[in-house]
Amino acid sequence: MGITFFAIIGCENQPKPAPIKPNEVAIAWAKLTLFITQHTPSNSPTFASRAFGYIGLTMYESVVHGYEDYHSLEGQLNELDSLPKPDTEKQYDWVLSLNAAQASILRDIYIQTSEENVLKIDSPERRIYEQYSKNLKEDMVTNSISFGKEVAQAIFEWSKTDGGHRGYLHNFDKEIIHPDFPGSWKPPLFAQSFSHHPLHPHWGENRTFVAVNAEVEDPEFLPYDTVPGSPYYKQFEAVYKKERELTRAEKESAIRWGDDPDVSFTPPGHSYYIATLAAESSGADLITVAKAYAQTGISVADAFIECWKWKYAFFTERPNTFVPKYIDEEWESFWRDPPFPAFPSPGMPYRRRRLPRP
Known part of the structure; x- marks a missing residue:
């Protein structure tokens, strides 16, 4: 999963990790998201795709107001009419905002994860906070953390109305x-x-x-x-x-x-992972990395909705x-079937069948 991820969540008795750069904070949270996805029970590719969408979006919205050339997706996404906005009279540290937002949305989206995984969320949140809150005024630290949590909470509340909330229960x-x-x-x-x-x-x-x-x-x-x-x-x-x-x-x-299930971070996780490789190799700045995760997460979430439709x-x-x-009545496939229908390939036009509800 990479050096950055394990350096942040390492044991308390290990040597103090080297300072982590702003873009590396975003990458580290993405890697932890992949880990939580793989190691959370009752997960599925469908629910995971949705999770990446909201987690990536939260990352972007928690920092976008710190960059005048970038714009919030408020009013651009489906029924997302309002998101928290920073107070122009206050100062913010955007890394602290992202840190608080990612920890909050991960806990909310993956509320069914294990206590051990919750601790894995707590640890990097605390260590990044300790590094980036040094030498900052207390009110700036408070403003940043509060704003990040407000963004995460607003996005989580919006997520509850999409039809997939706590989808692992059914x-x-x-x-x-x-x-x-x-x-x-x-x-x-x-x-x-x-x-x-x-x-x-x-x-x-x-x-x-x-x-x-x-x-x-x-x-x-x-x-x-x-x-x-x-x-x-x-x-x-x-x-x-x-x-x-x-x-x-x-x-x-x-x-x-x-x-x-439980073997990898799911098919949509591969896309999030590839975005991580690109972020690491490019050395892109914080806002570029956050935008990439938002775009990737939203894309895989919508792709899975259409694919499943x-x-x-x-x-x-x-x-x-x-x-x-x-073809061969004795044939036993090497591949194990997933528990859902196949996706048809291009050919002649076909009239859709609607799966009836009871």
């Missing part, structure tokens, strides 16, 4: 009626986590961060066809053939990117049901 809706048609998704026998019902079937109904993202047109769909040589059949056949010739390196790569509009089967039935 990962699987046992009351949904499964569409049943040729090629429809069926519960897998060999899966990352077995459930008779798919993960977050109504996630696609959540509020997007950017309003226009909810208006993206439906993709096209390959029509169901079990005839060998048809486009639909050939896609499953390609998976079947590839699985039979996987090299050891390819299997290890598949496991790495499989994103089983289409998964349940098409409710498409996966290779582990098609291949044994139509």
Whole structure:
């Protein structure tokens, strides 16, 4: 996870860590966000994508008013009509503001995380506070921390109305009626986590961060066809053939990117991680790094809403049901199925199916 992260949350009896630069504070909090995401129970890619959206946005909004060339996203994001503003008569340290805001939003979004992880949030918050509050007037320190917490609280309150609040409490809706048609998704026998019902079937109904993202047109769909040589059949056949010739390196790569629960920081976490690598290698300043995390978090959050909307509009089967039935009845895939429908590839236009509520 990187030197900066472990230097900040190291044990109390270790040597005192070197001072951390403002941009490194943002990066360290991003790394801790990835760690908490991976090690929080009942998490899912859907809920994690949402978390990155709000955590990244909070980082940006906690510092943006310190940079006259940048603007708050208040009034630009979907139903985000008002956010706290700094008092022009007061002084602020923006690193202290970011520090307080990130600690606050992490605790709120991942309220179900372990006590051990809460301590991992407390430790860097305290150490960054100790470094950046030195030689500052008490009222400036208080102003900065209060503003950061106010931003985090306002964003968290806004998050409660998006349809995904505490989504980990209802990962699987046992009351949904499964569409049943040729090629429809069926519960897998060999899966990352077995459930008779798919993960977050109504996630696609959540509020997007950017309003226009909810208006993206439906993709096209390959029509169901079990005839060998048809486009639909050939896609499953390609998976079947590839699985039979996987090299050891390819299997290890598949496991790495499989994103089983508690094994990695989830698919949207990979995007947040790549943003972290870019932030580290570029040496960008604090506001640039904070903006990058906000853009990345918002993008993956909205992408997952749209992706899940289409998964349940098409409710498409996966290779582990098609291949044994139509290609090789003894086939056992190396890959374990995730507990939700597949995403269809481009092809002929297709009319959407709505997943009915009870």
